[in-house]
Amino acid sequence: MKGGAIGAVLGLLLVSPGAWANTRTPSSNRAPKTPQTIDSLRALVRHAPLPDSVRLQALLALSDRLFAQDVAEARRVGEQAVTFARRRRDWSGATDALYQLVVNCERAADYAAAMRYSQQGVELTRAHLPGEQWRFIQTMGLVAVATKDGAAGLRYLRQAYRQQAATAAVAAGERGNLLLHLADTHLALRQPDSTLYYASRALPQLRHAADGQGLGRVYQLRGAIYAERQPVSRRSLQAAAVELQRALSVFQRYDQEADAARAALALARVRRLQGRPRTAQQMAERALRLARAGRMPDDEADALSSLARAYADQKRPRRADEFDARSQTLRDSLFNENKARELAQLQVRYDVQLLTEQKKAAEFEQRSQRAQLHSLWLLLGGLATTIGVGGGLYWRLRRQKALLALANEANSQAVVEKEVLLQEIHHRVKNNLQLVSSLLAWQGSVLPNPVLQQALASSRARIQSMALVHEFLYRADNLSQVRMDEYLSELLDSLHRSLTTPRQRIQVSSRLAPLVMDPKEASALGLVVNELVTNAYKHAFQGRDQGELAVILEKSEAGFRLAVQDDGAGASVDEAAATSTQETHSLGLELVNTLARQLKASVSTVPNLPTGTRVVVAST
Numbered sequence: 001m002k003g004g005a006i007g008a009v010l011g012l013l014l015v016s017p018g019a020w021a022n023t024r025t026p027s028s029n030r031a032p033k034t035p036q037t038i039d040s041l042r043a044l045v046r047h048a049p050l051p052d053s054v055r056l057q058a059l060l061a062l063s064d065r066l067f068a069q070d071v072a073e074a075r076r077v078g079e080q081a082v083t084f085a086r087r088r089r090d091w092s093g094a095t096d097a098l099y100q101l102v103v104n105c106e107r108a109a110d111y112a113a114a115m116r117y118s119q120q121g122v123e124l125t126r127a128h129l130p131g132e133q134w135r136f137i138q139t140m141g142l143v144a145v146a147t148k149d150g151a152a153g154l155r156y157l158r159q160a161y162r163q164q165a166a167t168a169a170v171a172a173g174e175r176g177n178l179l180l181h182l183a184d185t186h187l188a189l190r191q192p193d194s195t196l197y198y199a200s201r202a203l204p205q206l207r208h209a210a211d212g213q214g215l216g217r218v219y220q221l222r223g224a225i226y227a228e229r230q231p232v233s234r235r236s237l238q239a240a241a242v243e244l245q246r247a248l249s250v251f252q253r254y255d256q257e258a259d260a261a262r263a264a265l266a267l268a269r270v271r272r273l274q275g276r277p278r279t280a281q282q283m284a285e286r287a288l289r290l291a292r293a294g295r296m297p298d299d300e301a302d303a304l305s306s307l308a309r310a311y312a313d314q315k316r317p318r319r320a321d322e323f324d325a326r327s328q329t330l331r332d333s334l335f336n337e338n339k340a341r342e343l344a345q346l347q348v349r350y351d352v353q354l355l356t357e358q359k360k361a362a363e364f365e366q367r368s369q370r371a372q373l374h375s376l377w378l379l380l381g382g383l384a385t386t387i388g389v390g391g392g393l394y395w396r397l398r399r400q401k402a403l404l405a406l407a408n409e410a411n412s413q414a415v416v417e418k419e420v421l422l423q424e425i426h427h428r429v430k431n432n433l434q435l436v437s438s439l440l441a442w443q444g445s446v447l448p449n450p451v452l453q454q455a456l457a458s459s460r461a462r463i464q465s466m467a468l469v470h471e472f473l474y475r476a477d478n479l480s481q482v483r484m485d486e487y488l489s490e491l492l493d494s495l496h497r498s499l500t501t502p503r504q505r506i507q508v509s510s511r512l513a514p515l516v517m518d519p520k521e522a523s524a525l526g527l528v529v530n531e532l533v534t535n536a537y538k539h540a541f542q543g544r545d546q547g548e549l550a551v552i553l554e555k556s557e558a559g560f561r562l563a564v565q566d567d568g569a570g571a572s573v574d575e576a577a578a579t580s581t582q583e584t585h586s587l588g589l590e591l592v593n594t595l596a597r598q599l600k601a602s603v604s605t606v607p608n609l610p611t612g613t614r615v616v617v618a619s620t
Helices: 002-014 035-047 052-066 071-087 091-107 111-128 129-144 150-165 174-188 192-209 212-228 235-254 257-273 277-293 295-314 317-381 386-446 448-474 486-499 519-540 573-581 586-599
Strands: 503-514 548-555 560-566 601-607 615-619
Touching: 002 317, 035 052, 052 071, 052 091, 071 091, 091 111, 091 129, 111 129, 129 150, 129 174, 150 174, 174 212, 192 212, 212 235, 212 257, 212 503, 235 257, 257 277, 277 295, 295 317, 386 448, 448 486, 448 519, 486 503, 486 519, 486 548, 519 548, 519 560, 519 586, 519 615, 586 601
Parallel strands: 503 548
Antiparallel strands: 548 560, 560 615, 601 615
């Protein structure tokens, strides 16, 4: 490169407010990440004769700018900077390079890499810069919290806090932000008193540092705790409103749209609890504008729901229904995206935990290798005696067995963690199905049409039947099998409780064989039982105040045989023929026939003498 070009690139490095030579807190005001700047930096680090300190700064700047375009290359250049600084024994520069990698990997949601670089930073600072070790322990805690492991995150953050307290040269903003991280983590763990304690301690530090975003978060946390304090009182609600209004003002002053939208939403909820629906409506409208401006669909859906509740409180049902429908439409469009994000977070959490276990195993292996090397020298010194040789071989064999046992234990731990991951997925699916069921129940309660209410109630029953399968899988030791006698027994109890009325008492009996099915087949058969039992309650006992219903599940040569029989009015010849030939316009019976085909089974309807109907679903 020419001297003028080198000078221009060095000028870019010197004017960048995020230069890592001067601070270890990443700046949000980076120099523009233009292709020309990246190309110039690449040419600079490859060809120009530079002093070592300037070359390190060029590598750091190049890595920082590359994160917006190519994370893999950015990490490679960052690791090159770490290696370069280590080779020069520039421990401060190596610490800066590792910390920059951690922060940028966090921003890119590459949490496994962030945890790995944090572990390297802990080892480096423990050996050479003990006063900086707390920074990397703090980032390990933030990664754990970001991957939904709040307990581990809290342990790391407390350890970082103790080390930071023993370090004199720490800026007020850094002390305040660590206290704020502790408050956030306690809030996620539902520990309100500890949340309020750490948030209040962070407030003077953040004021001293003039950290606007941090101050807003403190006010928001304090407002959330006051709003949830039990018992609810006018005094606590007013205190929550004051704190949240302060948070909203600070966030808008510093153009923090996302935080401002959430503060406005929280303030709308408090105003509603205070009995001020008009003010709650205004706050919800403000939150909606901020969420749309910041392109935050989740917050937009929450703002629409808050508006619906505010209009309902003002006795304006049409506007309430309008905003509720818009909220539901938006949430439906976000449902699959949110589920994919949750599954990705679970996988990242598993990767981070696995990385931690691998680090422990690697440390054990290093200790074993050092012990083996020491034993080897002892063995060479004692070759003259047979006893020495035999003893060395014996201890070596023991160490190999220990390493093999460690590897087996790590594999077993990985299998257990995957099973826990699957159980967590089933648990989350069950919770989401229960949420959908609750939303249908709420929607049905406000509909004026009894036919629509009945349709929503039927859909709720089907969803609860599917949710029950996932509940069994969450509690089961074997995630690939469902015990049908236990599952159907609990399903029948649930249906009996929901369908029985004071004017009509139906006796339900069952005889269920201990069959085992995979989750897909169990869900299908559970829906069949749900439809047949619900149909019997609706039609078999019309005009009667009592009756008997029996459900029988038996094992057959082809697979299974299910019978649902009642002593009610009985099906007509046309209805029985339609069920047997799968020619029916009833949604419930169409669903039974469709599910029977999935189960490779036939459906038949016969009289249940002397009175009633018997429906048989049997494997073919």
